[in-house]
Amino acid sequence: MNYNIIVLIFITSWIELELPRVHGLDNGLARTPPMGWMSWQRFRCIVDCKLYPDDCISDRLFRKMADLMSSGGYLDAGYEYLVIDDCWLSHERTPQGRLQPDPDRFPHGMKDLADYIHSKGLKFGMYENFGGYTCAGYPGIIHHLEVDAKTFVDWEIDYIKIDGCNASIDDYKQGYTDFGRYLNESGRPIVYSCSWPYYIENKGIYADYKYLGEICNLWRNYEDIQDSYESLTGIIDWYKKHQDRFGKYAGPGQWNDPDMLIIGNYGLSYEQSKTQMALWAILAAPLLISVDFRTIDNKEKEILLNKDVIAINQDKLGIQGWWVKTISKIDAWVRPITPVVNGKKSYAVAFHSRRDDGYAYAINVSLHKVGIKQGTYSIKDVYNPDQKYEDADINDVFTIKVKPSGVVFLKAIPLS
Ligand SMILES: *[C@@H]1O[C@H](CO)[C@@H](O)[C@H](O)[C@H]1NC(C)=O
Ligand SMILES: *[C@@H]1O[C@H](CO)[C@@H](O)[C@H](O)[C@H]1NC(C)=O
Ligand SMILES: CC(=O)N[C@H]1CO[C@H](CO)[C@@H](O)[C@@H]1O
Numbered sequence: 001m002n003y004n005i006i007v008l009i010f011i012t013s014w015i016e017l018e019l020p021r022v023h024g025l026d027n028g029l030a031r032t033p034p035m036g037w038m039s040w041q042r043f044r045c046i047v048d049c050k051l052y053p054d055d056c057i058s059d060r061l062f063r064k065m066a067d068l069m070s071s072g073g074y075l076d077a078g079y080e081y082l083v084i085d086d087c088w089l090s091h092e093r094t095p096q097g098r099l100q101p102d103p104d105r106f107p108h109g110m111k112d113l114a115d116y117i118h119s120k121g122l123k124f125g126m127y128e129n130f131g132g133y134t135c136a137g138y139p140g141i142i143h144h145l146e147v148d149a150k151t152f153v154d155w156e157i158d159y160i161k162i163d164g165c166n167a168s169i170d171d172y173k174q175g176y177t178d179f180g181r182y183l184n185e186s187g188r189p190i191v192y193s194c195s196w197p198y199y200i201e202n203k204g205i206y207a208d209y210k211y212l213g214e215i216c217n218l219w220r221n222y223e224d225i226q227d228s229y230e231s232l233t234g235i236i237d238w239y240k241k242h243q244d245r246f247g248k249y250a251g252p253g254q255w256n257d258p259d260m261l262i263i264g265n266y267g268l269s270y271e272q273s274k275t276q277m278a279l280w281a282i283l284a285a286p287l288l289i290s291v292d293f294r295t296i297d298n299k300e301k302e303i304l305l306n307k308d309v310i311a312i313n314q315d316k317l318g319i320q321g322w323w324v325k326t327i328s329k330i331d332a333w334v335r336p337i338t339p340v341v342n343g344k345k346s347y348a349v350a351f352h353s354r355r356d357d358g359y360a361y362a363i364n365v366s367l368h369k370v371g372i373k374q375g376t377y378s379i380k381d382v383y384n385p386d387q388k389y390e391d392a393d394i395n396d397v398f399t400i401k402v403k404p405s406g407v408v409f410l411k412a413i414p415l416s
Helices: 005-018 057-070 109-119 147-154 167-188 196-201 209-215 227-248 272-283 298-304 307-313
Strands: 033-036 081-084 123-129 158-164 191-194 218-219 255-257 287-289 320-325 330-341 344-353 361-365 375-379 398-402 409-413
Touching: 005 307, 033 123, 057 081, 057 109, 057 255, 081 109, 081 158, 109 123, 123 147, 123 227, 147 167, 158 167, 167 191, 167 196, 196 209, 196 218, 209 227, 209 298, 227 255, 227 272, 272 298, 272 307, 272 330, 298 361, 307 409, 330 361, 330 409, 344 361, 344 398
Parallel strands: 033 081, 033 287, 081 123, 123 158, 158 191, 191 218, 218 255
Antiparallel strands: 320 330, 330 344, 344 409, 361 398, 375 409
16 A cells, blocks of 8 residues: 555545544533523623613622523523623622622622522523733732632532633633632532633734643633624634634534624624524534523524524534635535434535625525535425425535525435
8 A cells, every 4th residue: 555545545534534523621511512691792891780770780680580591491492501791799809818799789699699590400600800800800810719719619600701801921821721720629510611712812823722622611712792793793704714723623521612692682683693593503602692581582582592503503523613615705604413324424504695785695505515525415494494405415406595694504414
């Protein structure tokens, strides 16, 4: 066997099997992308409870959200983590040097709130910041890593997001590693979300995703999402551009986090909401809703609770999908998923229109065009099960119509 043949065999089997798969942080958690609710995008740092009595970051808000998350069908759909973001803290530590919540907004303390959230069947997540101050100016954890990890464990948290404001680039690696070790040594399983890569990518330095996968369950690597389609497409385009650097490091226990779902707020149309949900499923992204459960519309709620889209997001192969190509300003994305039939994977395929001419634009596509190499597939339209497609060999051409800024989201399952 000559050298070229050996190389060819090696490359072919690597592509076919997509092996070896990465090994995530070994805490047994986040084997599929975490699902939950997080306060930041919708409730930000509202601390004025006189002006915003129903919206301020407070015990009252989180108990209300816990009630509705649990009774509204979200928990049943898989959204289990209720995560408090920035602005819960008091500006002062206790005389013993412990973190404490703002006493007016959290009069019962954090353990009491944690107990309430747990009593609703939910898991409890919190936020802190590695540097000296959180992004909103509250005490950070640097120089207190061990005692702060202990405080969070005493409060029985199940998830922690550690942000990266007000720190120097040289300190991140050691700091995030040490804090993760303190969490681990506590013996309590806690999902560990690390914002560190964003703070260095932001300065033009590439993050070490292989290492991140060993110490964090998920990580942010691009800007905060804002309540607009422009912000959403900014994130999508950054993921498109850089996918080859970090897509392969996603897998059970370790995920790239393109940030919260803004569905149900003010900035996205109905079609754009379906777009975010579909692309977050393609990207194997954590599904962290940031919405007011008291006011969300039923139509948007249906998108968040769509079982077929959630199943694609949570697919157990844990492979992050990728952008394949753009056809007439319509981006094609693909993600290998289960079921695997006779060695052939199924695929989720999303066509996202970047057009703004006001009608559903028709394009001819085939499975081969989106990079699928072999087989005959049954095709299901995930958002419109009534839309029927013929079974298709990879070369069969069929027409889809994609609404402006919307998606056609297909699932292709091998017939044999
Ligand atoms: C701590 O790390 C060890 C080794 O990676 C792992 O086996 C264990 O499950 C971890 N424990 C927790 C609580 O994360
Ligand atoms: C799609 O293909 C059909 C059959 O070849 C052709 O008649 C039609 O014009 C094509 N449509 C588009 C939008 O390219
Ligand atoms: C005290 C301090 O340095 N605060 C900064 C922390 O980071 C945020 C976000 O970058 C800044 O706005 C603060 O000025």
